[in-house]
Amino acid sequence: MISMQSHFHFDSLHHIKYVAVTLGASLIAPLVIIAATLGLSLLIPGLVIDTTILTIYFILTCTLYNVLLVYVLSRTHNEEGEDVGHYFSLLIPAHNEEIVIEQTLNNVFRLDYPPELYEVVVINDGSTDKTEEKVTKIQEKHTNLKLINIAKEKGGQGKSAALNTGLADFLLTWRGIEVKPRHRWIIGVFDSDAEPQTNMLKKVSFQFNQADVGGVQTLVRIKNKRKSFLAKLQDIEFLAFARVMQTARNNFTGAVALGGNGQFVRATALDTSAIKPFKEYWRNESLTEDLDLGIRLLENKWKNVYVDSTSVAQEGTETLMTMFPQRERWAWGTLQELKLLLKPKFWKLKISLKLKIDIFIYISHILLPILVVLCWIWSGLSLLGIIKVSNYFPLIFTLINGFSFLPLIAYGLWKQKTEYPRRQILPLAVIAAVYTYHWIPCVLSASVKTLTNKPKWAKTPRFSNSTNTS
Numbered sequence: 001m002i003s004m005q006s007h008f009h010f011d012s013l014h015h016i017k018y019v020a021v022t023l024g025a026s027l028i029a030p031l032v033i034i035a036a037t038l039g040l041s042l043l044i045p046g047l048v049i050d051t052t053i054l055t056i057y058f059i060l061t062c063t064l065y066n067v068l069l070v071y072v073l074s075r076t077h078n079e080e081g082e083d084v085g086h087y088f089s090l091l092i093p094a095h096n097e098e099i100v101i102e103q104t105l106n107n108v109f110r111l112d113y114p115p116e117l118y119e120v121v122v123i124n125d126g127s128t129d130k131t132e133e134k135v136t137k138i139q140e141k142h143t144n145l146k147l148i149n150i151a152k153e154k155g156g157q158g159k160s161a162a163l164n165t166g167l168a169d170f171l172l173t174w175r176g177i178e179v180k181p182r183h184r185w186i187i188g189v190f191d192s193d194a195e196p197q198t199n200m201l202k203k204v205s206f207q208f209n210q211a212d213v214g215g216v217q218t219l220v221r222i223k224n225k226r227k228s229f230l231a232k233l234q235d236i237e238f239l240a241f242a243r244v245m246q247t248a249r250n251n252f253t254g255a256v257a258l259g260g261n262g263q264f265v266r267a268t269a270l271d272t273s274a275i276k277p278f279k280e281y282w283r284n285e286s287l288t289e290d291l292d293l294g295i296r297l298l299e300n301k302w303k304n305v306y307v308d309s310t311s312v313a314q315e316g317t318e319t320l321m322t323m324f325p326q327r328e329r330w331a332w333g334t335l336q337e338l339k340l341l342l343k344p345k346f347w348k349l350k351i352s353l354k355l356k357i358d359i360f361i362y363i364s365h366i367l368l369p370i371l372v373v374l375c376w377i378w379s380g381l382s383l384l385g386i387i388k389v390s391n392y393f394p395l396i397f398t399l400i401n402g403f404s405f406l407p408l409i410a411y412g413l414w415k416q417k418t419e420y421p422r423r424q425i426l427p428l429a430v431i432a433a434v435y436t437y438h439w440i441p442c443v444l445s446a447s448v449k450t451l452t453n454k455p456k457w458a459k460t461p462r463f464s465n466s467t468n469t470s
Contacts, residue, residue, distance in 0.1 A: 023441055025444070026441035026448070028444075029370065033377050034381070037049075037377065037386075038386065047388065048388040048389070049387055049390070050390050050392075051389055051390070052391050059397065061365065063404040065361055066404045067404075068252070069249070070248070073251070077251075078250065078307070082205070085184065085205055085209065086117070086205045087184060087185050088118035089186070090119070090120045091121050091123060091163060091190070092104065092105075092120065092123065092191075093123045093162040093163055094122055094125060094135075095125040095155060096127045096128060096129045096459075097193075097462075098130040101134050101192055107194065108190065111198055112201075112202065113205075118201060119144040119146060120142070120144060120146070121146045122145070123162050124147060125166075126150050126153070126155010126156050132147065148169050150165055150166070158287075158457030163282045164284060168279060183266065184208075186265070187264070187270055188201075189260065189263040189265075190312065191314055194261055194313070195223055196262065196310075199310050200218060200262070200311075200312065203218070212301075213303050214273070214302025214304065215256070215258050215264065215266070215304040215305070216263075216264040216265075216307060217256055217257070217264075217294075217304065217306050219243055219306075219312075221311045221314075222314065223313035224315055230317065231315075236428060237436075240409040240410075240432070241432075244408045253358045254303040254304060254355075255298055255359050255362070257291055258293055259291075265297070269297055285336075286455075287333030288333025288336070288337065291333060291334065292333070298351065322460060324438075326460045328442045331366060331442045331445075332449060332455060334366040335443075335446055335450050336450070338367070339450075369439050369442075369444065370444065370447060372440065373440060373444065375398075405433070406429050406433055410426070413425045
């Protein structure tokens with residue numbers, strides 16, 4: 001008991017230190033902006049900064065883009081169905097997941113799909129706890145459960161490294177390189193706290209009947225949303241904002257973003273999109289390996305599909321101390337992708353211009369917190385009389401842009417009105433809008449660390465034994 005309390009105390013101190021560093025790093029960019037602006041004001045007395053270009057950017061990438069997505073939603077619908085025409089290999093990377101891995105495997109083996117048509121591969125990523133022992137025990141009940149162990153000295157390098165090492169070992173040791181028919185072989189990825197709905201594989205199999213579909217992403221839910229209000233806000237984030245945007249982009253360009261949980265990729269698509277065949281399918285240096293893979297599939301002329309009629313539940317973070325490292329990692333990984341999209345190579349790809357623009361706008365949204373802070377700083381300095389700010393557009397345009405995503409959130413909640421009653425939709429949408437401002441320090445800190453640090457994976461801690469509290 002004493003050792004457990006000591007470990008908890010150490011983790012708490014670690015997260016407090018991490019958040020303190022994050023908040024400190026997030027202040028660097030605003031201070032640089034303030035210093036630069038003050039320097040210019042001294043050099044140019046009566047300095048006037050025209051923010052019209054920022055307003056135009058917000059109108060194009062926020063308001064008009066969101067209006068377009070709502071229009072697409074109103075005019076189209078996803079083709080849904082069920083099938084059992086594919087073979088699934090479900091990868092579950094696990095690093096010190098003794099708390100949740102047993103329940104997760106029980107959840108996965110409840111899938112309503114012929115057991116001879118799917119297998120589960122746990123990648124024990126150098127765990128130092130009882131993860132291996134728990135998986136080995138469950139193997140006694142399920143012959144289609146395989147365990148791949150990564151040595152402790154080589155483990156804990158991040159999810160992409162675990163997936164690459166595990167898949168390479170799996171291909172050579174269990175399956176062999178040739179799987180026939182290979183186009184009907186689907187690689188799925190679940191987090192170690194996953195709770196998929198039983199109909200998931202049938203729903204996903206149906207989507208892969210389209211020969212040009214390379215990836216499928218399912219809806220993600222938060223299982224502990226009733227236990228923690230912060231977790232509930234994360235559920236709204238996935239259910240409303242992410243779900244609506246993914247569904248609309250699915251129907252608009254097929255440029256669906258892949259996530260780390262409930263992600264499925266056709267083996268042949270994985271082959272054509274590999275950075276190093278049979279060695280690096282998920283980019284090792286990427287902190288958002290799922291997002292990166294989804295973009296590479298699109299670049300190789302595959303289509304990604306989003307399915308919201310089935311979902312996988314995962315545990316949400318219950319404290320800001322643990323959410324900050326997770327969101328900073330997501331922001332950092334998205335900035336890595338933005339850097340790749342800014343290279344001429346991306347714009348020279350032989351894919352449609354509409355697809356390129358959609359991908360770029362979606363990824364460039366990560367810059368919005370930085371631009372919002374820029375506007376705040378210049379507005380504050382203007383109020384202090386240090387500089388003058390001019391804008392061709394009236395103030396109402398700024399207000400509309402700032403709340404242009406509220407209809408997306410409200411629509412997403414209305415679609416799930418059995419769980420979120422209508423009377424709660426408006427207040428929850430407003431609270432969720434305020435909640436999104438946590439991205440500002442996370443993105444600012446990630447921006448600074450992108451320039452000064454080497455990317456490093458940060459594992460999100462568990463809060464419970466994954467009991468379904470939804």
